[in-house]
Amino acid sequence: MSDGPSPRVVGESRSVNGAFGLLAWVVGLAYFFPVFWMVLNSFKSELDANASPKLFFHPTLDRYRDVTKSTTGLLSFGEAFTNSAVVVLVSTLIVLTLAIPAAYALAIRPVAKWRDVLFFFISTKFLPVVASVLPIWILAKNLNLLNTRMALIILYTGINLPLAVWMLRSFFREIPRELIEAAEIDGAGLKGQLTSIILPMAAPGIAATALLCVIFAWNEFFYAVQLNPVQGSTVPIWVTTNISTRGDFLAKLSAASVLACIPVVLAGWIAQKRMIRGLAMGAIK
Amino acid sequence: MTSVRYDNATRTYEGTSVPAVDALDLDIGDGELLVLVGPSGSGKSTALRMLAGLEPLDGGSIRIGDRDVSNVRPRDRDIAMVFQNYALYPQLTVADNMGFALKQAGVPKEERRTRVREAARVLDLEPYLDRKPKHLSGGQRQRVAMGRAIVRRPAVYLMDEPLSNLDAKLRVQTRTEVVELQARLGVTTVYVTHDQVEAMTMGHRVAVLKDGVLQQCDTPRKLYHEPLNLFVAGFIGSPAMNLVPVGDERPLRLGGSAIELARPGDAALAEISGAITVGFRPEALQVGEGPLRAKIRTVEDLGSEVFVHLSLEHRGQPLALVSKMMPPFDGEPGDSIGLQIIGATHLFADDGSRVVSTTATLQAASAPAGVASDASPAAP
Numbered sequence: 001m002s003d004g005p006s007p008r009v010v011g012e013s014r015s016v017n018g019a020f021g022l023l024a025w026v027v028g029l030a031y032f033f034p035v036f037w038m039v040l041n042s043f044k045s046e047l048d049a050n051a052s053p054k055l056f057f058h059p060t061l062d063r064y065r066d067v068t069k070s071t072t073g074l075l076s077f078g079e080a081f082t083n084s085a086v087v088v089l090v091s092t093l094i095v096l097t098l099a100i101p102a103a104y105a106l107a108i109r110p111v112a113k114w115r116d117v118l119f120f121f122i123s124t125k126f127l128p129v130v131a132s133v134l135p136i137w138i139l140a141k142n143l144n145l146l147n148t149r150m151a152l153i154i155l156y157t158g159i160n161l162p163l164a165v166w167m168l169r170s171f172f173r174e175i176p177r178e179l180i181e182a183a184e185i186d187g188a189g190l191k192g193q194l195t196s197i198i199l200p201m202a203a204p205g206i207a208a209t210a211l212l213c214v215i216f217a218w219n220e221f222f223y224a225v226q227l228n229p230v231q232g233s234t235v236p237i238w239v240t241t242n243i244s245t246r247g248d249f250l251a252k253l254s255a256a257s258v259l260a261c262i263p264v265v266l267a268g269w270i271a272q273k274r275m276i277r278g279l280a281m282g283a284i285k
Numbered sequence: 286m287t288s289v290r291y292d293n294a295t296r297t298y299e300g301t302s303v304p305a306v307d308a309l310d311l312d313i314g315d316g317e318l319l320v321l322v323g324p325s326g327s328g329k330s331t332a333l334r335m336l337a338g339l340e341p342l343d344g345g346s347i348r349i350g351d352r353d354v355s356n357v358r359p360r361d362r363d364i365a366m367v368f369q370n371y372a373l374y375p376q377l378t379v380a381d382n383m384g385f386a387l388k389q390a391g392v393p394k395e396e397r398r399t400r401v402r403e404a405a406r407v408l409d410l411e412p413y414l415d416r417k418p419k420h421l422s423g424g425q426r427q428r429v430a431m432g433r434a435i436v437r438r439p440a441v442y443l444m445d446e447p448l449s450n451l452d453a454k455l456r457v458q459t460r461t462e463v464v465e466l467q468a469r470l471g472v473t474t475v476y477v478t479h480d481q482v483e484a485m486t487m488g489h490r491v492a493v494l495k496d497g498v499l500q501q502c503d504t505p506r507k508l509y510h511e512p513l514n515l516f517v518a519g520f521i522g523s524p525a526m527n528l529v530p531v532g533d534e535r536p537l538r539l540g541g542s543a544i545e546l547a548r549p550g551d552a553a554l555a556e557i558s559g560a561i562t563v564g565f566r567p568e569a570l571q572v573g574e575g576p577l578r579a580k581i582r583t584v585e586d587l588g589s590e591v592f593v594h595l596s597l598e599h600r601g602q603p604l605a606l607v608s609k610m611m612p613p614f615d616g617e618p619g620d621s622i623g624l625q626i627i628g629a630t631h632l633f634a635d636d637g638s639r640v641v642s643t644t645a646t647l648q649a650a651s652a653p654a655g656v657a658s659d660a661s662p663a664a665p
Contacts, residue, residue: 178370184360185359186386
């Protein structure tokens with residue numbers, strides 16, 4: 001990678017840069033270590049996992065077999081995974097369907113008082129989640145939505161929508177105005193402008209937004225545990241079912257946690273390039 | 286065949302009280318290339334965008350042909366526009382960019398391809414039809430933008446500073462190509478620029494705007510030789526016309542010399558009261574021999590012509606003048622040199638309007654005005 005010593009143009013001297021680089025590595029490793037330890041634990045026996053820290057051991061996939069086998073009868077891995085996938089994908093699709101027109105109205109043809117509208121969207125995020133859970137629970141109960149996927153789909157749509165509108169608005173604003181005007185003069189109606197200009201150009205931004213919605217919805221725990229403790233519950237709830245009051249469960253819990261992490265890590269890794277481009281889109285002209 | 290008519294067209298941006306375009310009246314003939322020119326903020330781009338339908342009218346109307354388009358959507362106005370930054374669709378190839386409007390209009394694929402090829406041939410773009418805009422040079426992008434407009438065969442072309450992003454040499458070359466193309470296609474064109482050289486060289490007529498108000502719309506020659514007011518006189522021409530405020534004294538004086546006007550001028554002068562500004566172009570100011578002395582500030586030798594920048598004391602203040610001479614010229618900065626006016630001289634009244642254009646000569650500083658007047662052949 002290194003080109004050897006090169007003439008310094010801007011920035012700090014090499015030694016300062018080196019020190020910062022080292023610090024970054026130390027901090028990075030410190031953050032990564034618990035995750036690494038969790039992955040390590042998931043391949044151990046309970047005995048090894050609970051013994052004094054042990055780097056060398058006989059790796060085994062037994063813990064993964066344990067956690068994916070539906071033994072508890074309450075919530076199986078397969079069930080939780082299906083619930084999560086349905087809830088996450090459906091809610092993200094609804095979010096995008098609603099947020100794209102909203103962002104268009106805020107960014108490209110600003111409606112009257114668009115600032116107030118924008119503030120209203122984000123203000124829905126000010127309320128502490130705890131304060132809203134009781135009214136939501138009562139509503140869900142009266143509507144017979146407790147322990148259904150529908151409850152979570154509605155909630156996650158509501159939670160992610162303001163964020164998605166804000167993000168998409170800033171991505172849409174990056175599209176040069178003249179392009180939309182040119183399309184308008186060239187005879188493209190709203191549909192033509194959206195499908196041939198705006199959506200293709202904002203695609204990285206839309207992908208980044210979708211990915212964040214997926215991650216937030218996949219990871220959400222609080223509402224899920226309150227509204228769906230029995231049925232229709234998601235992977236985070238299933239992870240906690242591997243905590244038992246008796247016996248060792250560290251290795252099992254680690255395996256469950258790793259399984260819960262894999263989809264988002266995978267999605268993030270696949271979408272990494274698009275996402276970084278999307279997130280950085282506003283930063284450079 | 287299509288003419289364009291602005292009738293009292295007004296646009297005031299939200300949150301401002303001064304109209305960006307104020308009661309614009311303008312007739313653009315069929316097949317004419319009309320240039321809108323003015324400094325930034327003069328409303329020239331707004332006027333174009335009003336014609337495009339990208340800015341709504343707050344008053345008046347705009348007609349394209351026989352049709353009042355004031356409330357017609359841009360896509361229904363049968364116009365094509367070339368933007369300053371070209372506004373090419375980055376994800377589409379050159380061919381798709383040029384065929385975009387046809388596709389929107391539902392033109393069959395075969396015909397689309399034929400028409401795009403045709404336009405590409407005219408613009409030398411055939412080798413690039415499959416490229417994306419980001420793989421093109423600035424000049425090529427500009428041609429694609431032109432191509433996108435001509436493929437459509439619209440009633441009117443609108444061009445918003447289409448050459449501003451090109452380097453100087455390419456700009457001059459492309460300027461000629463655009464003029465030729467427009468002449469060949471014979472389509473009514475409205476062209477916006479801030480560059481008065483571009484305006485003068487390209488326009489059949491040029492409309493000069495300032496602060497949203499139309500100052501004058503005329504042929505380049507008339508604009509140059511018969512500017513209606515001080516603004517047009519100062520804006521058109523490079524280097525700019527020498528404009529000398531001479532106050533309300535009579536006779537008019539430049540520095541220590543009296544300005545003697547030829548026949549129509551002196552009669553008109555008698556009827557003006559108030560402060561007067563005298564204007565004469567750089568080529569009307571001759572350095573070398575002359576009754577008035579000035580100091581050379583700098584000499585710009587362009588080879589084909591020489592601009593001599595001068596300074597003299599006028600009404601107690603330093604006054605900068607510029608003279609255009611034919612080479613060779615061997616004055617040096619700091620030299621003292623004689624001045625004489627040898628060409629058209631314009632008189633502008635207090636309100637900036639041109640009162641009269643005439644010829645004038647400078648009289649020797651020592652000679653009393655009356656004596657000089659008798660000596661002038663133009664005097665009665």
